[in-house]
Amino acid sequence: MSSPIVSLRDVRRDYALGAERVHALQGVTLDVERGDYVAIVGPSGCGKSTLLNMIGVIDQPTSGTVEIAGKRVDAMSDREATSFRLHNIGFVFQRFYLMPILSAVENVALPMAEAKVSRKEREEKAAELLAYVGLANRERHRPSQLSGGEQQRVAIARALANGPTLLLADEPTGELDASTGVQIISLFQRLNVDGTTIVVVTHDEDLASAARRKVHMRDGRVVDA
Amino acid sequence: MRTALAQASLIRHRSRTLLAVLGVAIAAAMLLDMVMLATGMRESFRELLLSRGFEVRLAPKGTLPFDTDATIPGVKAVTAVLRSNPDIREISAVMGGSIHIQAGDRDVSSAVLGIDPSVQGDYVSLSGRDVKSADAIAVNDYLLGKLGARIGDTVNVASGYDPQTRTYTGQRKLVITGPVKFIYGAKDQAGAAMRRETLEAMSGPEKRDRASLFMIRVRKGADAERVRDWIETQLPNVTAISVATAIAQVDQRLSYFRQLAFILGAVSLFVGFLLVTTLVTVSVNERAGEIAVMRAIGVSKTHVVQQIVIEGVAISVAGAVLGLGLGLVTARYLNAILSSFPGLPMAIDFFLFQPRAAWSALGLLIASGIASGVYPAWRAASLPIAESLRREAIA
Numbered sequence: 001m002s003s004p005i006v007s008l009r010d011v012r013r014d015y016a017l018g019a020e021r022v023h024a025l026q027g028v029t030l031d032v033e034r035g036d037y038v039a040i041v042g043p044s045g046c047g048k049s050t051l052l053n054m055i056g057v058i059d060q061p062t063s064g065t066v067e068i069a070g071k072r073v074d075a076m077s078d079r080e081a082t083s084f085r086l087h088n089i090g091f092v093f094q095r096f097y098l099m100p101i102l103s104a105v106e107n108v109a110l111p112m113a114e115a116k117v118s119r120k121e122r123e124e125k126a127a128e129l130l131a132y133v134g135l136a137n138r139e140r141h142r143p144s145q146l147s148g149g150e151q152q153r154v155a156i157a158r159a160l161a162n163g164p165t166l167l168l169a170d171e172p173t174g175e176l177d178a179s180t181g182v183q184i185i186s187l188f189q190r191l192n193v194d195g196t197t198i199v200v201v202t203h204d205e206d207l208a209s210a211a212r213r214k215v216h217m218r219d220g221r222v223v224d225a
Numbered sequence: 226m227r228t229a230l231a232q233a234s235l236i237r238h239r240s241r242t243l244l245a246v247l248g249v250a251i252a253a254a255m256l257l258d259m260v261m262l263a264t265g266m267r268e269s270f271r272e273l274l275l276s277r278g279f280e281v282r283l284a285p286k287g288t289l290p291f292d293t294d295a296t297i298p299g300v301k302a303v304t305a306v307l308r309s310n311p312d313i314r315e316i317s318a319v320m321g322g323s324i325h326i327q328a329g330d331r332d333v334s335s336a337v338l339g340i341d342p343s344v345q346g347d348y349v350s351l352s353g354r355d356v357k358s359a360d361a362i363a364v365n366d367y368l369l370g371k372l373g374a375r376i377g378d379t380v381n382v383a384s385g386y387d388p389q390t391r392t393y394t395g396q397r398k399l400v401i402t403g404p405v406k407f408i409y410g411a412k413d414q415a416g417a418a419m420r421r422e423t424l425e426a427m428s429g430p431e432k433r434d435r436a437s438l439f440m441i442r443v444r445k446g447a448d449a450e451r452v453r454d455w456i457e458t459q460l461p462n463v464t465a466i467s468v469a470t471a472i473a474q475v476d477q478r479l480s481y482f483r484q485l486a487f488i489l490g491a492v493s494l495f496v497g498f499l500l501v502t503t504l505v506t507v508s509v510n511e512r513a514g515e516i517a518v519m520r521a522i523g524v525s526k527t528h529v530v531q532q533i534v535i536e537g538v539a540i541s542v543a544g545a546v547l548g549l550g551l552g553l554v555t556a557r558y559l560n561a562i563l564s565s566f567p568g569l570p571m572a573i574d575f576f577l578f579q580p581r582a583a584w585s586a587l588g589l590l591i592a593s594g595i596a597s598g599v600y601p602a603w604r605a606a607s608l609p610i611a612e613s614l615r616r617e618a619i620a
Contacts, residue, residue: 049615058521059611078526086523094618097518101233114524158522 253548
């Protein structure tokens with residue numbers, strides 16, 4: 001059996017909130033296999049997003065270890081972590097967070113430019129990805145000219161730009177109406193079928209049900225994996 | 226991509242960018258004007274002194290040229306001593322004074338210089354006609370206008386006039402030639418020149434064989450300072466002033482003026498710095514979420530900083546270019562006002578554009594623009610990504 005693509009061992013994350021100490025994660029241990037599609041669910045404030053941030057290498061644990069694709073990422077320097085995210089992690093956010101000043105194709109090409117992919121190659125790849133998410137005819141549109149669902153699809157295409165090992169999504173349907181949400185859910189399913197490992201944090205029952213596995217969290221702990 | 230992002234960001238906030246550029250342009254214009262003012266008079270004075278190639282001037286002991294009515298006696302003897310130095314190439318003895326010219330029933334007074342037209346450094350002939358004969362008088366346009374006369378007219382010129390008795394002394398009939406432009410002449414100052422022998426003959430025995438000033442051209446390659454030292458040892462009744470000495474005296478007199486210009490220039494630079502810092506800080510605070518997302522998708526801290534700094538640089542460069550034009554126009558306007566102060570040579574510029582000083586000042590402003598963007602950019606790029614995203618989501 002191959003080693004898991006995500007492996008967390010006894011991960012804790014404490015924050016100082018004024019004089020108070022908040023224990024966002026209290027010893028989380030979790031494995032995600034390659035090609036898996038995991039939905040992390042639980043009530044607000046249970047530590048879902050904090051856990052996703054640990055997997056996405058944008059936050060570091062107070063203690064415990066985080067291994068992604070066989071690499072320890074919990075103590076990486078800022079430079080190493082940035083490079084790791086660029087080549088291995090694709091992020092999708094609830095509020096899309098596209099660059100408002102760039103067109104759809106430029107938004108998708110942004111991570112490739114950072115990875116020093118040639119202009120020609122990144123334009124071709126960005127166009128391909130936009131076609132994959134069903135936005136072939138929206139390449140030159142600015143985010144303000146796109147609907148919420150279309151913006152989220154651009155954000156998904158951007159997350160896939162550098163061929164990530166792992167796609168992470170934080171409430172990807174949270175800002176969308178039900179019918180648009182369904183489109184995003186089916187896009188995630190198609191991505192997973194095509195081989196992408198996905199971890200989503202969600203309150204959306206439909207999105208969670210579409211995943212292969214649900215991880216339930218409560219009070220900073222995994223209660224059912 | 227970074228340049229394109231910076232450009233797009235500036236265009237997105239068009240009004241703010243334009244206001245910032247205008248603010249930097251005003252700071253740059255002020256800085257440029259202060260730099261021009263701090264060094265302008267000194268350089269302009271130096272250029273004026275060297276304009277006719279006279280490097281040493283002799284004035285009566287303890288005075289500056291034309292500072293008093295004192296004169297140097299023994300023009301012939303002084304000239305003979307000066308000629309004995311092989312480093313001295315040409316000597317121009319100048320007698321200063323005043324004259325009265327009858328214009329109908331009016332008396333028109335004017336400053337006058339008695340010179341040797343073959344070696345003089347006090348005026349330039351505008352028509353090529355000089356005071357070749359003993360009965361010629363060259364006048365400037367202002368005097369010509371006051372007299373209501375024309376070139377070629379003969380006028381009654383006197384070295385003295387008693388307004389109570391309305392009587393003239395040392396009167397001569399002279400033919401007007403010129404016009405000429407006096408190098409050290411002030412605006413609206415009547416000026417005339419004639420041969421020194423003519424002025425001596427009109428002024429009487431007390432001014433015979435005397436000069437208010439000697440101007441000396443030294444041999445090419447000779448050290449003007451050595452010549453000056455030599456003259457002071459040979460002629461104890463004169464003060465020898467080289468261009469360097471004169472500049473040092475000007476420097477001393479203008480030191481407070483220059484310090485003020487430097488202080489105001491530094492304030493302008495600081496204002497420009499603060500303006501760009503404020504703008505960049507506001508801009509990065511507004512885009513904290515955007516920056517956090519860029520960092521999350523793998524854009525390096527250095528590249529985020531570069532993009533923000535490029536915005537600061539673009540504002541600074543555009544402001545500096547606009548400020549250059551604005552500063553030159555303002556300097557020209559102010560120079561015209563200051564140069565018309567009574568008693569100051571018209572040829573003196575208060576604001577002198579010196580490319581090296583101007584580029585240095587504007588370069589400094591652009592460098593401060595870069596520096597002012599670095600800190601807020603670095604601070605924004607260094608914020609914890611997860612924390613920034615959480616705050617953005619709450620907001």
